[in-house]
Amino acid sequence: MPLHSQSASVHFASQSCPAIFHIEGVTKVYRMGDIEVHALRSLDLDFYEREFVVLLGPSGSGKSTLLNILGGLDVPSSGHLYFRNQDLTYASDAILTRFRRDYVGFIFQFYNLIPSLTARENVALVTEIARRPMKPEQALELVGLHDRLDHFPAQMSGGEQQRVAIARAIAKRPEVLLCDEPTGALDYQTGKLVLEALAQVNRELGTTTAVITHNAGIAGMADRVITMRSGEIINIQSNEHKLAPSQLEW
Amino acid sequence: MNALNYKLLRDLWKLRGQVIAIALVVACGIAIFIAMISTYQSLATSQLAYYRQYRFAQVFAQLKRAPETLIEQIQAIPGVAQVQSRVVMDVTLDVPGRKEPAIGRLVSLPEQQTPILNDVFIRQGRYIEPRRAEEVMASEAFVTANHLKLGDRVGAIINGRWQQLNIVGVGLSPEYIYEIRGGDVLPDNQRFGVFWVGRKALGTAFNLDGAFNDVALSLTPQTNPQAVIFQLDQLLKPYGGFGAYERADQISNQFISEEISQLRSQAIIVPSIFLGIAAFFVAHSTLSVDWHSARSNCHSQSIWVWQLEYWLAFLKVSFSDCIFGRCDRHGSRAMARFRASTTLHTLLSFSSFKLSS
Numbered sequence: 001m002p003l004h005s006q007s008a009s010v011h012f013a014s015q016s017c018p019a020i021f022h023i024e025g026v027t028k029v030y031r032m033g034d035i036e037v038h039a040l041r042s043l044d045l046d047f048y049e050r051e052f053v054v055l056l057g058p059s060g061s062g063k064s065t066l067l068n069i070l071g072g073l074d075v076p077s078s079g080h081l082y083f084r085n086q087d088l089t090y091a092s093d094a095i096l097t098r099f100r101r102d103y104v105g106f107i108f109q110f111y112n113l114i115p116s117l118t119a120r121e122n123v124a125l126v127t128e129i130a131r132r133p134m135k136p137e138q139a140l141e142l143v144g145l146h147d148r149l150d151h152f153p154a155q156m157s158g159g160e161q162q163r164v165a166i167a168r169a170i171a172k173r174p175e176v177l178l179c180d181e182p183t184g185a186l187d188y189q190t191g192k193l194v195l196e197a198l199a200q201v202n203r204e205l206g207t208t209t210a211v212i213t214h215n216a217g218i219a220g221m222a223d224r225v226i227t228m229r230s231g232e233i234i235n236i237q238s239n240e241h242k243l244a245p246s247q248l249e250w
Numbered sequence: 251m252n253a254l255n256y257k258l259l260r261d262l263w264k265l266r267g268q269v270i271a272i273a274l275v276v277a278c279g280i281a282i283f284i285a286m287i288s289t290y291q292s293l294a295t296s297q298l299a300y301y302r303q304y305r306f307a308q309v310f311a312q313l314k315r316a317p318e319t320l321i322e323q324i325q326a327i328p329g330v331a332q333v334q335s336r337v338v339m340d341v342t343l344d345v346p347g348r349k350e351p352a353i354g355r356l357v358s359l360p361e362q363q364t365p366i367l368n369d370v371f372i373r374q375g376r377y378i379e380p381r382r383a384e385e386v387m388a389s390e391a392f393v394t395a396n397h398l399k400l401g402d403r404v405g406a407i408i409n410g411r412w413q414q415l416n417i418v419g420v421g422l423s424p425e426y427i428y429e430i431r432g433g434d435v436l437p438d439n440q441r442f443g444v445f446w447v448g449r450k451a452l453g454t455a456f457n458l459d460g461a462f463n464d465v466a467l468s469l470t471p472q473t474n475p476q477a478v479i480f481q482l483d484q485l486l487k488p489y490g491g492f493g494a495y496e497r498a499d500q501i502s503n504q505f506i507s508e509e510i511s512q513l514r515s516q517a518i519i520v521p522s523i524f525l526g527i528a529a530f531f532v533a534h535s536t537l538s539v540d541w542h543s544a545r546s547n548c549h550s551q552s553i554w555v556w557q558l559e560y561w562l563a564f565l566k567v568s569f570s571d572c573i574f575g576r577c578d579r580h581g582s583r584a585m586a587r588f589r590a591s592t593t594l595h596t597l598l599s600f601s602s603f604k605l606s607s
Contacts, residue, residue, distance in 0.1 A: 116260040121253040128252050 020175060020208050021047035021070055026079035028065050028231075039065040041231040042079065047176075050206045052199070052242070054219050057228035063212045064180055066228070070210065071104045071178045072096040102131055105169030105207070107198075109181035111161040113153040119164045120149040123171045130172030139171035140164070142204070143197040159190030163197050170201050177201065179211040183218070188250070195221060195245035217250025265535050272531045279524030286517035293510050304369040306424035307334065307466035308497045309478055314490025315461050324465065327481045329473030334367035335462035337452045340431070343443075344405030345396050352396075352441045353431060354406055354415075357423075357464075358449040359387075367466045368425040370446055375400045375419030383451035387419035391429055392443025404445075408455045421446060425466075428505040437505075 028040040040062045047053060047070070055063045068074035069081060072088060080089045088099065113122050120136045127133035140149055143163040153161050162182060169177060179198065183191035199221060202209045211218065219225040220243035227235040262269055300306075324333050337358040342351050360366060361380040370387060378385040388398065398404070403414045426444045430437050453459040465486075469478060475496040482494045497503055 114257055116257050116264065117253055121256055124253040 017049040017051065019046040020049050020084060021045075022082040022085075023069075023076075024080045024082075026066075026069065026076045026081060028062070028069065028074070029077045038231050040069075040076070043231075043233060045226070045233065047208055047210065049175075049208055050202070051208055051223040052202045052221065053208075053210045054222035054225045055210060055212045055228060056214070056216055056219060056225060058214070060230075061228040062231040063228055065231075067178050067180055067210060067212055070176070071106060072099045101129070102172075103175045105172065105174035105177045107162070107165055107169050107177065107179040107182045109184040111153070111158075111165040113161055113164055113168075115153050118150045118152055119145060119156070119160075119167070122153070122164055123168045126168050127171050133172045134170075136167070136171060139167040142170065142201060143167045144193075157190065158186050159193050162186060162190075162194045166194065166197050166201065170205065170207065173205065174207060177207045177209040179209065181212055181214070183213065183215065192245050192248065195248070199245050215250050217248050220248050221245055268531060268535045272528050272535070275524055275528040275531065279521040279528065282524065283517060283521035286513060286520065290510060290513045290517055293513065297506060297510065301424050304371060304424045305332075305365065305367045305468060306497070306503075307367045308469045309467040309475055309482065309494055310497075310500055311465050311467075311482055311486055311494035312338070312492045313463055313465070313486045315458060315463055316465075316486065316489035317461050320485065320489070321462075321465075323485055324467070324482060327478055327485075329469050329478050330467050331470045332367055332468040334466045336464040336466065337449065337456060337458045337462055338464040339408075339452070339456055342407045345398075346402065346404070348396060348440070350441070352392075352443065354392075354404070355431075355442070355444045356386075356406075356408075356447050356452055357444060358452045359446045361448050361450055367468055368423055370421040370423050373420045373422055375417070378418060378446070378448050380448065381450070383448065383455075384414055384416045385418045385448070386415045387421045387446040388417045389426055389429055389444040390420050390422055391437070391439040393417070393420050395439035396443075406445075409457075411455075413455075415445060415447075419446075424502075425500070426502055428502040430501050430505065432501070 023043055023045050026040055026043045026045075027038070030037040030039055043066065055066065057063050065074065069076055072091075076089060080087060082088070083099065083103070088096065091099070114125070117125070119140055123136035123139050127136055127139075137146065137149060140146055143166050145160060145163055145167065148156060148160060148164075151160075153164070156164070162185075166182075177198070182198065183194050186194060195218065198209060198211065201207055211222070219237075220239065222239060223242065225235075225237045225239070226233055227237075318335060321333050321335050324330065337356075339356045341354050341356055343354040345352050359370065359378065361378075363377045372387065373390050375387065378387060386404075388404075393399070398417060400417055400420065402417050404417065406413050406415050423444070423446075428437050429439060429442055429444055431442050434442070450459070453461070456463075465482075467478065467482070469475060479494045479496060483491055485491075486494070498507075
């Protein structure tokens with residue numbers, strides 16, 4: 001049974017901040033011929049400013065679909081999505097493009113860096129089109145790569161490449177950072193470095209961060225942990241005491 | 251310089267071998283195009299200039315025999331600018347050094363050299379002299395093919411009588427650029443040639459003195475040849491006319507015009523092959539860059555399967571973009587996979603595109 005109704009009765013430290021995302025009865029159905037796949041089933045959920053949310057769940061539980069809808073990469077089949085009280089449910093492609101460009105940063109499991117550009121230039125690709133970006137060097141310093149500015153992706157480890165991807169995502173000062181399995185391709189130590197970078201961005205820039213993961217060990221660093229299964233939220237848990245990434249074990 | 255320009259320059263440098271190869275292929279294609287189209291235009295212009303300069307007729311007709319007085323009536327047909335009556339006969343030739351007989355087409359010329367329709371350009375030698383029945387000018391192609399020269403004599407059976415023809419000149423005519431006998435498929439310059447003979451001598455030999463069996467017309471501008479042909483046929487009908495025809499149906503002109511026209515087609519087809527190959531190289535080079543970077547996202551076991559999927563997806567995206575102007579939001583999984591896996595797309599999706607579901 002979906003527990004979205006329980007969310008109202010649970011106290012979250014972050015609820016003192018205003019909601020940045022508000023979703024109401026969001027459903028997503030994919031049609032493959034005669035077969036309908038319900039990726040999301042009538043979700044009600046809020047995301048708050050400055051909070052760090054971890055979305056847990058098995059494959060096919062709807063985490064990525066939810067993230068894509070939040071990021072304006074996909075649209076719900078029914079229900080409503082509000083970003084700062086603005087209804088994005090029926091927004092045009094142009095508005096969604098504007099929304100993604102100005103407010104949302106994406107981080108994927110694979111870094112998707114341009115191989116022929118250095119770390120600084122990869123970040124500059126975004127800062128050149130963003131509205132009020134930080135300098136590429138500043139973004140890279142935030143993720144601890146100030147000494148790797150002129151290195152090409154092939155000259156960096158997987159963790160460093162993922163941190164460049166994080167720098168690229170935060171360089172435009174997004175209000176929301178959406179991360180789909182950011183540590184999925186990384187080993188334990190490198191994964192921690194990347195999580196440290198995400199925590200630092202959340203802490204210092206106040207960027208609302210949502211991280212999709214299969215790894216329940218990461219849940220300890222979140223303000224809230226949302227567990228999904230079969231397109232429904234089955235549990236929402238708030239952490240009274242967040243752990244530092246260095247304290248996480250998995 | 252912005253980051254995308256850095257990317258462009260580095261990618262070009264990385265692919266410099268292919269870029270140079272593509273540039274050379276494109277250069278070859280363009281060079282061939284320019285060379286062939288220039289040749290075509292040059293030949294087409296030369297053809298027209300030659301026709302104009304040597305007054306190539308616009309309407310032709312053959313008949314059995316008509317009196318010269320008919321010329322006035324032909325001249326009176328509306329739209330006719332100039333009329334040239336001639337005697338034209340095919341005869342059997344005995345060519346020195348050749349075992350088999352050849353065919354010669356004897357075409358009459360005025361005894362005195364005057365500007366006429368289908369005029370002859372004298373390449374060697376001189377014009378025939380009046381009242382010298384044995385003097386002829388031979389076509390250059392026949393002379394060359396049979397290794398003849400000025401002063402050589404060729405035997406001919408003219409109206410049943412053996413006669414020697416003395417070659418005093420070698421000429422060219424717009425009417426016989428290609429020398430083909432009616433019924434032949436290809437020119438055979440050893441077996442068929444054109445000889446220009448004095449009108450009086452030829453008319454006398456074939457009992458056509460004061461008469462003609464061939465007529466050529468030029469027309470005034472804007473004249474419809476078919477209207478003239480109709481009236482000419484009416485006039486020539488009592489005299490055994492075989493049916494007049496316009497320049498477009500004249501056999502030599504047909505051959506030469508078709509060859510020039512083929513050159514124009516080749517000027518488009520051959521460079522297209524080069525440019526097509528170059529386009530394939532460009533597409534392959536561009537996609538291979540993405541293959542390498544996107545391979546890590548690929549779940550296919552075989553790189554060939556992956557490349558095939560990639561090409562198909564590429565074509566789908568191209569077609570849908572061409573046909574609908576944009577990709578459908580609910581596009582196929584292949585398209586989604588293609589878009590989601592390309593490095594550049596991932597970057598651009600932040601700002602301008604929307605991923606398909």
